[in-house]
Amino acid sequence: LAKTTQPISMDSYEGQEVNITCSHNNIATNDYITWYQQFPSQGPRFIIQGYKTKVTNEVASLFIPADRKSSTLSLPRVSLSDTAVYYCLVGEGGGNKLTFGTGTQLKVEL
Amino acid sequence: KAGVTQTPRYLIKTRGQQVTLSCSPISGHRSVSWYQQTPGQGLQFLFEYFSETQRNKGNFPGRFSGRQFSNSRSEMNVSTLELGDSALYLCASSLDRQGPPDTQYFGPGTRLTVL
Numbered sequence: 001l002a003k004t005t006q007p008i009s010m011d012s013y014e015g016q017e018v019n020i021t022c023s024h025n026n027i028a029t030n031d032y033i034t035w036y037q038q039f040p041s042q043g044p045r046f047i048i049q050g051y052k053t054k055v056t057n058e059v060a061s062l063f064i065p066a067d068r069k070s071s072t073l074s075l076p077r078v079s080l081s082d083t084a085v086y087y088c089l090v091g092e093g094g095g096n097k098l099t100f101g102t103g104t105q106l107k108v109e110l
Numbered sequence: 111k112a113g114v115t116q117t118p119r120y121l122i123k124t125r126g127q128q129v130t131l132s133c134s135p136i137s138g139h140r141s142v143s144w145y146q147q148t149p150g151q152g153l154q155f156l157f158e159y160f161s162e163t164q165r166n167k168g169n170f171p172g173r174f175s176g177r178q179f180s181n182s183r184s185e186m187n188v189s190t191l192e193l194g195d196s197a198l199y200l201c202a203s204s205l206d207r208q209g210p211p212d213t214q215y216f217g218p219g220t221r222l223t224v225l
Binding site: 032034041042043044045046049051087089091092097098099100101102103 | 114143145152153154155158166168198200201202210211213214215216217218219221
């Protein structure tokens with residue numbers, strides 16, 4: 001699985017848009033990019049998944065440039081409840097063996 | 111639909127003992143994966159079971175084992191417990207669809223403390 005690099009931490013304020021970038025220089029042709037969110041003492045929760053260009057759902061957007069060597073998770077108008085660790089994962093389908101990196105600790109303040 | 115359930119939620123054991131953790135996947139999900147989370151090592155993949163067979167395995171010693179039953183419920187066992195086995199053990203289930211990676215649904219975890 002391709003290794004990913006994310007910022008260790010980010011700070012934001014309520015109502016702002018937060019963009020978390022993930023680098024994955026060795027992404028393979030069949031790999032997808034998936035983001036999970038984790039609150040303390042809970043299991044990770046799926047946020048969004050994409051292969052190329054842009055994907056949007058009710059909670060986030062995922063931007064993937066043409067070279068696919070990086071991706072950006074965008075959280076619109078964050079609130080205090082978005083304070084969590086966000087993980088970027090890269091891999092192909094078939095088998096369920098997720099490799100989690102260190103993640104990005106997002107802290108949202110008033 | 112009920113989510114992934116794990117029992118027990120908390121467990122305290124002493125070194126040398128063994129422990130069995132249980133996971134009930136979401137109804138209809140056939141794949142069950144186990145992860146260990148510690149402050150120092152983060153989230154690490156233990157193993158995955160599908161149709162009662164271990165399909166993937168992480169880099170953990172043989173003291174860590176698991177199994178899956180015909181109803182997709184899974185158990186993991188850790189023998190000869192060590193202090194370093196203290197962790198949050200997470201179970202995740204998925205449909206095992208074809209194509210893009212499955213969405214994995216995680217349970218609340220079992221917090222194991224080894225004294």
